[in-house]
Amino acid sequence: xxxxxxxxxxxxxxxxxxxxxxxxxxxxxxxxxxxxxxxxxxxxxxxxxxxxxxxxxxxxxxxxxxxxxxxxxxxxxxxxxxxxxxxxxxxxxxxxxxxxxxxxxxxxxxxxxxxxxxxxxxxxxxxxxxxxxxxxxxxxxxxxxxxxxxxxxxxxxxxxxxxxxxxxxxxxxxxxxxxxxxxxxxxxxxxxxxxxxxxxxxxxxxxxxxxxxxxxxxxxxxxxxxxxxxxxxxxxxxxxxxxxxxxxxxxxxxxxxxxxxxxxxxxxxxxxxxxxxxxxxxxxxxxxxxxxxxxxxxxxxxxxxxxxxxxxxxxxxxxxxxxxxxxxxxxxxxxxxxxxxxxxxxxxxxxxxxxxxxxxxxxxxxxxxxxxxxxxxxx
Ligand SMILES: *Cc1c(COP(=O)(O)O)cnc(C)c1O
Numbered sequence: 202x203x204x205x206x207x208x209x210x211x212x213x214x215x216x217x218x219x220x221x222x223x224x225x226x227x228x229x230x231x232x233x234x235x236x237x238x239x240x241x242x243x244x245x246x247x248x249x250x251x252x253x254x255x256x257x258x259x260x261x262x263x264x265x266x267x268x269x270x271x272x273x274x275x276x277x278x279x280x281x282x283x284x285x286x287x288x289x290x291x292x293x294x295x296x297x298x299x300x301x302x303x304x305x306x307x308x309x310x311x312x313x314x315x316x317x318x319x320x321x322x323x324x325x326x327x328x329x330x331x332x333x334x335x336x337x338x339x340x341x342x343x344x345x346x347x348x349x350x351x352x353x354x355x356x357x358x359x360x361x362x363x364x365x366x367x368x369x370x371x372x373x374x375x376x377x378x379x380x381x382x383x384x385x386x387x388x389x390x391x392x393x394x395x396x397x398x399x400x401x402x403x404x405x406x407x408x409x410x411x412x413x414x415x416x417x418x419x420x421x422x423x424x425x426x427x428x429x430x431x432x433x434x435x436x437x438x439x440x441x442x443x444x445x446x447x448x449x450x451x452x453x454x455x456x457x458x459x460x461x462x463x464x465x466x467x468x469x470x471x472x473x474x475x476x477x478x479x480x481x482x483x484x485x486x487x488x489x490x491x492x493x494x495x496x497x498x499x500x501x502x503x504x505x506x507x508x509x510x511x512x513x514x515x516x517x518x519x520x521x522x523x524x525x526x527x528x529x530x531x532x533x534x535x536x537x538x539x540x541x542x543x544x545x546x547x548x549x550x551x552x553x554x555x556x557x558x559x560x561x562x563x564x565x566x567x568x569x570x571x572x573x574x575x576x577x578x579x580x
Contacts, residue, residue, distance in 0.1 A: 485523010
């Protein structure tokens with residue numbers, strides 16, 4: 202019996218040899234490591250990773266191996282996942298709403314940084330968290346547009362509330378910092394610049410100097426247009442220098458999507474095609490395409506014949522359903538797939554590492570993709 206390689210050269214080499222009937226998530230560690238290096242080299246501060254975007258163990262391991270030394274975690278489960286990969290990376294607990302039991306776990310796990318957006322939640326922290334070496338970042342929220350979808354809008358104090366919180370954090374003896382999240386898939390630098398300006402105003406009004414300024418995640422992934430991350434890094438650095446002058450906080454970022462998206466390709470297979478051209482895939486919104494209804498998944502799709510020959514991409518737009526029996530298991534917009542598409546052909550979605558595996562369910566017995574490691578995702 203021939204042994205299957207644990208790392209395949211390409212997506213097509215695996216598809217050809219394995220003909221998988223279920224969906225497959227292809228992971229390229231080399232792509233993830235290159236993205237981590239791009240952030241570390243380009244961003245003028247500490248690069249952390251928001252674990253919620255994709256908490257697969259190999260992702261966390263590869264990021265630690267790439268030199269990331271701090272991670273944004275939102276729950277005790279995420280803290281434990283990180284601790285099982287590395288005993289000494291710094292944990293930043295930036296979910297600003299917590300139970301006393303969750304705070305107790307955080308203290309036990311040695312969390313070094315917390316965010317806070319309300320006085321009541323701050324009082325809960327103060328009751329349990331020692332001040333020594335612990336940072337509390339006040340999270341600001343502004344009514345600004347620019348992101349594909351503002352999933353962080355449920356958190357953050359307004360500027361007035363942030364001033365009061367900063368004063369309270371300082372008075373309690375914690376290291377004072379600020380943070381914000383511009384909303385996910387944010388492709389323009391203006392949102393960051395505006396937030397940085399208001400953070401400087403808030404710190405000024407509170408008469409508190411900031412140890413660090415955490416500019417969140419929100420960095421865009423490639424959805425048909427490759428994002429100019431370096432332009433955003435530059436805008437962030439320049440805004441910090443011009444707003445804070447001498448009394449300049451150290452920068453922190455916590456990308457989720459932009460760090461991990463590019464490292465995964467989802468391969469689905471055509472289960473059936475109706476007479477009217479409607480396509481049923483073997484994965485859908487309860488699986489790897491979980492985010493489709495929030496931000497659409499239309500731009501980077503490739504089709505391959507069952508023997509993996511590439512197919513020309515033009516075609517008429519069709520309704521695409523996933524495999525479950527729920528009618529909302531459907532891509533929000535019709536998708537142009539090749540005219541000659543047939544049962545058994547593959548439809549590949551590139552740039553699928555973020556909010557896919559992490560959000561998939563097992564609804565109706567579908568949704569779980571196999572994870573296959575490859576040297577490269579294209580070709
Ligand atoms: C989700 C989240 C992130 C990551 O956001 P992306 O848009 O995926 O980069 C970063 N920080 C916090 C606090 C978050 O909740």
